[in-house]
Amino acid sequence: MPATDVASNATEIDPAAERDHARDFGELADRLARAGLDAEAVLAAVQRFEVALPSWAFATGGTRFGRFAGEGEPRTLREKMEDAALVHRLTGSTPRISLHIPWDETRDIDEVLNDARRLGIGFDAMNSNTFQDQPGQEVSYKLGSFSNPDAAVRRQAVEHHLRVIEFGKKVGSRALTVWLADGSNYPGQMSLRKSFERVRECLQEVYAALPDGWRLFTEHKPYEPAFYATVVQDWGSSLLLAQSLGERAQCLVDLGHHLPNANIELVVARLLGIGRLGGFHFNDSKYGDDDLTAGSIKPYVLFLIFHELVLAERERLPGFDPAYMIDQSHNLKDPIESLLQTVDQLQQAYAKACLVSHDELASYQESGDVLMAERTLKRAYETDVRPLVAEARRRRGGALDPIAAFRASGYRARKAAERPAPAPTAARTHL
Numbered sequence: 001m002p003a004t005d006v007a008s009n010a011t012e013i014d015p016a017a018e019r020d021h022a023r024d025f026g027e028l029a030d031r032l033a034r035a036g037l038d039a040e041a042v043l044a045a046v047q048r049f050e051v052a053l054p055s056w057a058f059a060t061g062g063t064r065f066g067r068f069a070g071e072g073e074p075r076t077l078r079e080k081m082e083d084a085a086l087v088h089r090l091t092g093s094t095p096r097i098s099l100h101i102p103w104d105e106t107r108d109i110d111e112v113l114n115d116a117r118r119l120g121i122g123f124d125a126m127n128s129n130t131f132q133d134q135p136g137q138e139v140s141y142k143l144g145s146f147s148n149p150d151a152a153v154r155r156q157a158v159e160h161h162l163r164v165i166e167f168g169k170k171v172g173s174r175a176l177t178v179w180l181a182d183g184s185n186y187p188g189q190m191s192l193r194k195s196f197e198r199v200r201e202c203l204q205e206v207y208a209a210l211p212d213g214w215r216l217f218t219e220h221k222p223y224e225p226a227f228y229a230t231v232v233q234d235w236g237s238s239l240l241l242a243q244s245l246g247e248r249a250q251c252l253v254d255l256g257h258h259l260p261n262a263n264i265e266l267v268v269a270r271l272l273g274i275g276r277l278g279g280f281h282f283n284d285s286k287y288g289d290d291d292l293t294a295g296s297i298k299p300y301v302l303f304l305i306f307h308e309l310v311l312a313e314r315e316r317l318p319g320f321d322p323a324y325m326i327d328q329s330h331n332l333k334d335p336i337e338s339l340l341q342t343v344d345q346l347q348q349a350y351a352k353a354c355l356v357s358h359d360e361l362a363s364y365q366e367s368g369d370v371l372m373a374e375r376t377l378k379r380a381y382e383t384d385v386r387p388l389v390a391e392a393r394r395r396r397g398g399a400l401d402p403i404a405a406f407r408a409s410g411y412r413a414r415k416a417a418e419r420p421a422p423a424p425t426a427a428r429t430h431l
């Protein structure tokens, strides 16, 4: 890990915590060995796990009812990258940031690349934005972008995506995530089939411009900001688009983009089964696209999703190369603390999924022993893997307890002094 001044004291471990951790991890490893499970193999898997951070989640979000700004929030791409570097320093598993254009647009690419080198941060999938009108824009996206009946609007939206790809090429990104707010609020407002056809045609132009080695992720969402019909409303619509574009188009699953009680792990299994699972926007939700901390509301669902991923990994499913990314909006928690919590929850869900006795499970599934099949899966979920995940972080130079380390580092107070709150009128560069 490059020497950065980013809270260099953040990962100092006090000897007592180190001793307790060593005992806890040792006991867990013994218990797993008694169950025929290899802690070191799971540890190696968790150490390989990496997830990208969303540039738009480092400042407090807000809802239409209000926003309660926090202290020391980043105002520039450099400051967002500094915060991302700290999360990586503490977790050892977030080496990339996912940018959103135009929120992160800057003319001085060399400065961005220098900062990236200095901070040891790379760039994951790019995100386009045709859900807001920008100052000086020719035509409005009010009635949609790619689905808009007005060809000039569709042209403008395609041009925007080509610019996002150009920016991404300069920073070394290798993927483009396309989420469209396109839709309608009233029956009759929009042709349900023509709107979809227009999106497919525009995406074909964007897909044709993809640089070698790049992937395009289509992201579905059932509603908001459209409240009657969203053009790319569900995984089926997203899959139809990806299949019509080509091999390098896959579906991105944002966990918050499913109607209540939808079986998200089943959607994941379906997309895995045909090699069209491009990646994730991890978060959690109780009702809608709440963008809460991952694992905070439905931790068992997060585990079941990772169970499907571990099965696919073990079976070396063709096309299995999911891009793991976080997509959250922080209204109440310190953004960095919530992201640290999310990374820990993802590491834990992955570790638990690696502890499933897969052969035992398969035998109960094949023999129709419903209860023992469920119990076998639950046994892994109910294993306290916190010492193992902490050990994985420690071996990657991270903190045993990232949140405790972050609070002890005084980073937020220091940034509050360095980064005076932006004037209330300043343009918002995040959700």
Ligand code: LRH
Pocket (backbone or CB within 6 Å): 056, 127, 128, 179, 219, 221, 254, 281, 289, 327, 431
């Ligand atoms: C839409 C979404 C999309 C991003 C945005 C910030 O709800 O999930 O992935 O562009 O949030």
Ligand code: MN
Pocket (backbone or CB within 6 Å): 179, 219, 254, 281, 327
């Ligand atoms: Mn998303």
